[in-house]
Amino acid sequence: AQSVTQLGSHVSVSEGALVLLRCNYSSSVPPYLFWYVQYPNQGLQLLLKYTSAATLVKGINGFEAEFKKSETSFHLTKPSAHMSDAAEYFCAVGAQGGSEKLVFGKGTKLTVNP
């Protein structure tokens, strides 16, 4: 079974500051890992995903995440926050070789202050 823990339900940063959103996963088999972003009253949009290729994954809008097996982590980062990054971010895990079911974390709401 898979599970995801997102540390911090709310994160606040200043515009131009580093964004770091934390995700730890649990999986009994090699995982697929995803980060999605959700803007108000919208569905989820894929930011990036890890599928066992490069451990450093680059996504859209300047975001990237690094898969660290030893730490069971897949933290999301962006060097410089922009006001438009304010949204809710969800980490999700799927099982390689298993079903396509994704298990989502509870989300982290990012606020960007001017």
Add this chain to the structure above:
Amino acid sequence: EAGVVQSPRYKIIEKKQPVAFWCNPISGHNTLYWYLQNLGQGPELLIRYENEEAVDDSQLPKDRFSAERLKGVDSTLKIQPAELGDSAVYLCASSRGEFGDTQYFGPGTRLTVL
């Protein structure tokens, strides 16, 4: 390429009334998912279809929820009768059906049960 289409976007009903949600996936996507998203939570899978077959409905409350995907394209999710606790956002997603494929989400239907 058109995205996942859902309707209605918003629905307000009295408790004990029936309600239905409709989803049209991305063309060519064989796999369709219905997720439930409660306020402040990540999406939770209700049911997954591969073509017209429901392959994972273990989380669907079958006493009041039903779903169908006739002809393996559009899908309808129904609740009868609705309860106050069903107030949530119902998300539809689709994918090509390969392991690790991205799931593309629709905008969701926000249901309010009074």
